[in-house]
Amino acid sequence: xxxxxxxxxxxxxxxxxxxxxxxxxxxxxxxxxxxxxxxxxxxxxxxxxxxxxxxxxxxxxxxxxxxxxxxxxxxxxxxxxxxxxxxxxxxxxxxxxxxxxxxxxxxxxxxxxxxxxxxxxxxxxxxxxxxxxxxxxxxxxxxxxxxxxxxxxxxxxxxxxxxxxxxxxxxxxxxxxxxxxxxxxxxxxxxxxxxxxxxxxxxxxxxxxxxxxxxxxxxxxxxxxxxxxxxxxxxxxxxxxxxxxxxxxxxxxxxxxxxxxxxxxxxxxxxxxxxxxxxxxxxxxxxxxxxxxxxxxxxxxxxxxxxxxxxxxxxxxxxxxxxxxxxxxxxxxxxxxxxxxxx
Amino acid sequence: xxxxxxxxxxxxxxxxxxxxxxxxxxxxxxxxxxxxxxxxxxxxxxxxxxxxxxxxxxxxxxxxxxxxxxxxxxxxxxxxxxxxxxxxxxxxxxxxxxxxxxxxxxxxxxxxxxxxxxxxxxxxxxxxxxxxxxxxxxxxxxxxxxxxxxxxxxxxxxxxxxxxxxxxxxxxxxxxxxxxxxxxxxxxxxxxxxxxxxxxxxxxxxxxxxxxxxxxxxxxxxxxxxxxxxxxxxxxxxxxxxxxxxxxxxxxxxxxxxxxxxxxxxxxxxxxxxxxxxxxxxxxxxxxxxxxxxxxxxxxxxxxxxxxxxxxxxxxxxxxxxxxxxxxxxx
Numbered sequence: 001x002x003x004x005x006x007x008x009x010x011x012x013x014x015x016x017x018x019x020x021x022x023x024x025x026x027x028x029x030x031x032x033x034x035x036x037x038x039x040x041x042x043x044x045x046x047x048x049x050x051x052x053x054x055x056x057x058x059x060x061x062x063x064x065x066x067x068x069x070x071x072x073x074x075x076x077x078x079x080x081x082x083x084x085x086x087x088x089x090x091x092x093x094x095x096x097x098x099x100x101x102x103x104x105x106x107x108x109x110x111x112x113x114x115x116x117x118x119x120x121x122x123x124x125x126x127x128x129x130x131x132x133x134x135x136x137x138x139x140x141x142x143x144x145x146x147x148x149x150x151x152x153x154x155x156x157x158x159x160x161x162x163x164x165x166x167x168x169x170x171x172x173x174x175x176x177x178x179x180x181x182x183x184x185x186x187x188x189x190x191x192x193x194x195x196x197x198x199x200x201x202x203x204x205x206x207x208x209x210x211x212x213x214x215x216x217x218x219x220x221x222x223x224x225x226x227x228x229x230x231x232x233x234x235x236x237x238x239x240x241x242x243x244x245x246x247x248x249x250x251x252x253x254x255x256x257x258x259x260x261x262x263x264x265x266x267x268x269x270x271x272x273x274x275x276x277x278x279x280x281x282x283x284x285x286x287x288x289x290x291x292x293x294x295x296x297x298x299x300x301x302x303x304x305x306x307x308x309x310x311x312x313x314x315x316x317x318x319x320x321x322x323x324x325x326x327x328x329x330x331x332x333x334x335x336x337x338x339x340x341x342x343x
Numbered sequence: 344x345x346x347x348x349x350x351x352x353x354x355x356x357x358x359x360x361x362x363x364x365x366x367x368x369x370x371x372x373x374x375x376x377x378x379x380x381x382x383x384x385x386x387x388x389x390x391x392x393x394x395x396x397x398x399x400x401x402x403x404x405x406x407x408x409x410x411x412x413x414x415x416x417x418x419x420x421x422x423x424x425x426x427x428x429x430x431x432x433x434x435x436x437x438x439x440x441x442x443x444x445x446x447x448x449x450x451x452x453x454x455x456x457x458x459x460x461x462x463x464x465x466x467x468x469x470x471x472x473x474x475x476x477x478x479x480x481x482x483x484x485x486x487x488x489x490x491x492x493x494x495x496x497x498x499x500x501x502x503x504x505x506x507x508x509x510x511x512x513x514x515x516x517x518x519x520x521x522x523x524x525x526x527x528x529x530x531x532x533x534x535x536x537x538x539x540x541x542x543x544x545x546x547x548x549x550x551x552x553x554x555x556x557x558x559x560x561x562x563x564x565x566x567x568x569x570x571x572x573x574x575x576x577x578x579x580x581x582x583x584x585x586x587x588x589x590x591x592x593x594x595x596x597x598x599x600x601x602x603x604x605x606x607x608x609x610x611x612x613x614x615x616x617x618x619x620x621x622x623x624x625x626x627x628x629x630x631x632x633x634x635x636x637x638x639x640x641x642x643x644x645x646x647x648x649x650x651x652x653x654x655x656x657x658x659x660x661x662x663x664x665x666x667x668x669x670x671x672x673x674x
Contacts, residue, residue: 066632164627
């Protein structure tokens, strides 16, 4: 199919002129391929469509999950990998990989309590951790009612919903709970999949969203886009500076901006529990992994051009899909990092 | 056949022996081909089992026998055990068969003995159509239609009325969320019914009508004819059909994933969520981020082989004893 399309394209190009033909040939040779995080898939495909319309370059992205993306880039079968979880600088060093963030998103607690509207329920990190640990089991537990004096909470069991598949969303969620609850840190810890002390597992954001919508009295976590598109009842969460904030593009942006990205090499920074008055506490970033000294330098350079375009000009695309673009200062740091690290 | 005898008569012994040789060669070739077909299944089976054992060797080497009865499933600590998925697989399959076998028997009995002729073909066709529905459809129906029904009507009733009983009580305690082992077992049962029912119907039809009619003639009821004549006559084929259904119930993935709850928690209650081997693999394979995690999942796949084999072997053993006892009774 692509061959016939290409040959048709070539015929048209021949009519248009020799230079166009040359350009068409080079387009085909330098297809950029990537694989990994499903969280970043909607925005990457939008970017690749816009970029294709502008430059004729094609970016093929396979949404196979962060774990798969890391495996694929380590096997060097793709030009870039994408992961919701940053790799440690030592691991990057060993594999000869460079790492940088491309887009910000966030994880949002969602509930199913008839009569309760989005943003009405207020949680703190430790309360969420205790619910997920199975220590708080009822909605009218004093720990929850004292945070929500204005909401009538039922005497109902809380059904905890989590991801059944390994996921970057889970990584950021568990990372946040580890930061705010010492007990979570020692008993469960953080990772793309963890041993859940309680609850039921749904596959993918859509699986969790479906269970939360089905089961009354449930509490789950999904990415913001899923919560907004499915009109789910998200909650406020208290951030590090003690303010209750709603999940929104602004609070995500604030979370990303208040994180210190220069502290660690290779942008190894999980930006959950960020300081700042308006920061959303469970903000997350997606990282791209590329070889520092790629075998196919030309293709790698094309990929960097694509990401440069995406970071500088793809912001409106990002916002239309409920992602947050990176702060300008961070984009500058990333471009400096490229110049230094990637050949 | 006739032609070759004719040729024998016409051409004399010399020509015939060359024909014989030709036939013999063709016979041998044919038997080799069919042997190859049968061997192919065996090779594929052994190959799949062995490659899974090989893929799971790291898990077996690390955890040893403990892998079988540990209920850990912790990707952070890298500790894995297969108890929860094995338990979930067996329990859901058992519930499925408890539902599917009697219902299928009823369907087959009705279609072969009781239903008016004009009704038989449409119902039989409907059953075969049911068998062709992809399992994801059953899963979605289960989640969006059946789970709310269970949560609102069945689970609370079970919890209230059976949950307080002394022995079986713990089986039916729990929050009425609609998901869980019981729901998964029922959905599996519905999925398995068409397979078992259509095989039962086919084999019931093979019973010679002379036998059945002579029974009716000496005054047997329909039930007596089916229970004492049709069923013994077709027993091994019926059991074969049940095995086929059981195999499907043990290995079913998508439908179970939707309604089982996918939680690595060991609970006696059928209303609580659990996990099955196939569902665990389907959920976690793509994001298994450490070699031991991946190896544990492949080891689970190998255990599914073993579990299926053991269950089928036990069932066959029981069947053999049953047949022996039946033989003794006759003498």
